[in-house]
Amino acid sequence: MQHKLKIGMIGAGRIGKIHAENLMRLPQVIVKSVSDVEVDAIREWAAGLGIGIVTKDYREILSDPEIEAVFICSSTHAHTQLIAEAAAAKKHIFCEKPISFDLEESKKAVKAAEDAGVKLQIGFNRRFDHNFKKVREVVREGIIGDPHIIKITSRDPEPPLREYLRHSGGIFIDMAIHDFDMARYLCGSEVEEVYVAGASLIDPVFGEFGDIDTAVTTLKFANGAIGVIDNSRKAAYGYDQRVEVFGSKGSVVVQNDYPNTAEILTSTGVYRDKPLYFFLERYKDAYVEETVRFVESILSGSDVPVNGYDGLQAERIAHAARKSMLEKRPVSLSEIP
Amino acid sequence: MQHKLKIGMIGAGRIGKIHAENLMRLPQVIVKSVSDVEVDAIREWAAGLGIGIVTKDYREILSDPEIEAVFICSSTHAHTQLIAEAAAAKKHIFCEKPISFDLEESKKAVKAAEDAGVKLQIGFNRRFDHNFKKVREVVREGIIGDPHIIKITSRDPEPPLREYLRHSGGIFIDMAIHDFDMARYLCGSEVEEVYVAGASLIDPVFGEFGDIDTAVTTLKFANGAIGVIDNSRKAAYGYDQRVEVFGSKGSVVVQNDYPNTAEILTSTGVYRDKPLYFFLERYKDAYVEETVRFVESILSGSDVPVNGYDGLQAERIAHAARKSMLEKRPVSLSEIP
Amino acid sequence: MQHKLKIGMIGAGRIGKIHAENLMRLPQVIVKSVSDVEVDAIREWAAGLGIGIVTKDYREILSDPEIEAVFICSSTHAHTQLIAEAAAAKKHIFCEKPISFDLEESKKAVKAAEDAGVKLQIGFNRRFDHNFKKVREVVREGIIGDPHIIKITSRDPEPPLREYLRHSGGIFIDMAIHDFDMARYLCGSEVEEVYVAGASLIDPVFGEFGDIDTAVTTLKFANGAIGVIDNSRKAAYGYDQRVEVFGSKGSVVVQNDYPNTAEILTSTGVYRDKPLYFFLERYKDAYVEETVRFVESILSGSDVPVNGYDGLQAERIAHAARKSMLEKRPVSLSEIP
């Protein structure tokens, strides 16, 4: 009889639920328990999924000797404390991004996991997207030669609610952090300098919180390549997630995914449906694959595909970007300790 | 506690396994038992999936009062006998295409299900494909006006093995039957006449069995539209499944699905990966949806989305196509009783 | 000083004017004279272009010893007479399609040119289209192996006027003749059998003249390939001219041309402009190239790229198609003498 990995979920909001549902479909996994501060809101969902233990207190999960791994999907503020406790309890950890809003705290959390000898995977789900994986593969195989220019388009269909924005940490740590990780991943080199041209063009609420809603961020990489990311909090046509890597021997470009390939031609023009609406639709399979890869790395003892260091580096870039936005100048990563 | 539909699988070859795995993921379903003539070959698979009962004798399934529905995924030769017995046992039936190679037998099977008052769904999975559903929706809504020309491209990446071909029933009942159903589905009208221009261009084995490997089939519909299907048993670049409906107000066209959207531009040209390889890749989600829809129709008491009549009509067209191929003339559907 | 080829235009309707304007731009050509039955209607146009001689009587052109070649762009009824006279006058001939509505007359005209030793090029302009030339090149180089299926989509944006239709000769000799030539050109083999499924779906005027407006024509080629052409006299979205050749090693597919590549994404979908409107827009460059190639073949003494035999073969297929439509059966080309 195959060994089944028993997993506990800490936090069952939108993203926690997705991870739980994906994990339940893996034959080598049992989602044994789930905790959430609003425990009553998740009871029916958990029962339907067949999760045996539903609790308000995540310590119940951490103290369960059968549990080998936890998914930390709570609000960001609780991440580092939970990582520290989970590491102390010798549980492997999957933690959503960002690790925290404070780089020093994030470092301590990563170190805690390292010292405890447990795996720590950060939820940069986009690395597992079919399009971006292909781009990385093409770059890695040298098909386009040395990377010269990395371009990332990353726009959300709708800004978050005002209440979320108040505590989001700002566009860089909340949203663009995915793109900073993607830039490192695609380029295969570290970012050394960041420059931001940003503006609040969509909604004055961003300015109210000292935040912006539109940003063009330039990155300089150690290997000489230049990156550029354009972010918007609101694309009228839906989620826009495209990437291009241009190199000495050519270029590789990926487009958005669409719900179908239908083109409708009429007397007034040619039409097609909008791209897939948002991350739940676009990254459905990527969410599955990141959990599969996490589970595999535990079962096989191999490295996780996105580790704590990756989480820290993306956070450093996000902090440099914010500094650049505030000080209106290029900021070296060396300024972010 | 929600009622769970208990289902038995009759036949667990490639397609039977897919249906079983998809059904297992539906919270409202339990796959209780599975039968196969080569029972030893499926034991491990069934255990891994948690199917409790594994038997060589499908009668064990049919006599189980808890079982409400069966999936008939045996070889085609056994379909009608199994339908008759399942209907007598008052089980709802999902049956793979074609119902049989003999139209009279197929009719009897459909009638048996009707008389017994059980649902009978035929496995025309392509109706549930995201692209073809969109085409049907556009046609139904009148966006392209009255259909004038229906074009279907349907090519396999590889011909079946010689042993399969010997008993396949020929290209029309084995392969193009999907396209005949698709043509009716998209056009929303019945086929009245069939003309085939066929040839054996890929492998002499087809000629050996009185079969062809390449066919262009013209259809005339009751609503005046004209259809054309081009089939090949071997497309070097993989599965080719495209459709176009042209009407009085415009046209709707769908292309193949690809594993990613990456375009690679180098000094020698622009490249992208081939389309998804074959039906398991291309119709993965369509297989899921056809089982969901079957289960829903049982649980809600609604009609199945593809019924026995649909199965018979597609078979009639297939028989007319074969007759046209042999007699080298257009054949009216009225010649096929 | 370079020798300049002096050319006379016989007929200056829409297509004659295009040829004259294209010829005027060739440095090695002088358009010396033009004749038209409605001579007053073309005087201003001819003067603006700098054509010195404008006449009602084409014999003035044929009797001019300086004229080396003529373009016959009159109404189809006059073609064969004009070819015979031009051949007798030892002028090289470019003649619009079809040569005539009567195969015997067409043959005589082709023979007259042959006997006189003058070049005769038929106006199958589509062979010079950038897309179709590429398809032919790919087929000729064997990149897709042996051709198995040739697919041609050919739809006009608007049906001709009633008065034109009355004398058009019907959809096959008037419109689909281009596609019959294209099928031979792309396949590199002769058509042996034709089957038509046709209907009058757009306008009852077609039925009134014993004509149809919608046709799906199946072709069998000597090399075993099967062709299929779908024609419509009215595509709501404009001119639709696509081609695909599928072979043992792959496929080559070309799409329509568009006025620009712009995609507009908004909250209601993704839009782009319609394809280029009609033949003047789509085949602008192809018209230029066919005249360049005609002039070159005269100046260099090489063969014309589309000769009288090509004209006759396309007409034979058109006659077979009409016979198939009337007799509702596949018609062998051997039935068309």
Place this chain on the structure above:
Amino acid sequence: MQHKLKIGMIGAGRIGKIHAENLMRLPQVIVKSVSDVEVDAIREWAAGLGIGIVTKDYREILSDPEIEAVFICSSTHAHTQLIAEAAAAKKHIFCEKPISFDLEESKKAVKAAEDAGVKLQIGFNRRFDHNFKKVREVVREGIIGDPHIIKITSRDPEPPLREYLRHSGGIFIDMAIHDFDMARYLCGSEVEEVYVAGASLIDPVFGEFGDIDTAVTTLKFANGAIGVIDNSRKAAYGYDQRVEVFGSKGSVVVQNDYPNTAEILTSTGVYRDKPLYFFLERYKDAYVEETVRFVESILSGSDVPVNGYDGLQAERIAHAARKSMLEKRPVSLSEIP
């Protein structure tokens, strides 16, 4: 008899020849004379085209009272002197970009034309490209709302020769100046700040001349929009000229032009030809249209579509970009007097 505009060409290198050939095809224009420092090298070309006067001395053109307009296509160093003399001679002027390498000199030249009351059009040919015109039209009509992000990709297929580079003025004034004009044109607003991240990644020769070969330039516009241009002197797959404008209500994106639409599918993948090779191929029709528009503006007395002010603004941005590159900081346009 229609008045014919007599034009003289000053400079008949590659671009001068193209303008002359395009002008010769306009019925309302006579190219009367051409001057070039290497006069012997152009005699045959001029004769073939029917240009009557070929001279080494451009003053012969300027002193010809019949000449109404001149095309200045000499080397950049001579532009301002030629503009001043042509203006003094009351000739309308079409001048290639950039006006000069020195902003003060450029201003004087523009003023000279203004004071003389002659038209001055600058050769920003890309504004007349079918794709970019469509983008501008979509933006102007408000279809995508207020512009938020303008993205321009502009990459050459091959770097210029070393000798050219030595006197090119650097990537910004030589190459990216087209993109700076395009950014203003598409956004409909003025640039206020420029930041450059640049590198020499292709060939050390660029560094030798204090130049770069790869640049990502961020622009801030008066209307709040942010622009980003990525330039490379060498794209292995050919000329890359794409644009996107993203706004509050949607986005408009244009792709490269290709020599044909053929897709070739084989067992190893899907292939198509590379984009059109370079500016002569890509902007063939745009070059025609810019000369047509210049001629029209003279004949009708209307404004030229790209005037001296447009030339100066693009130069200011180019100087700001160079300053940003050298000083590694965002540079305000107000720093460039």
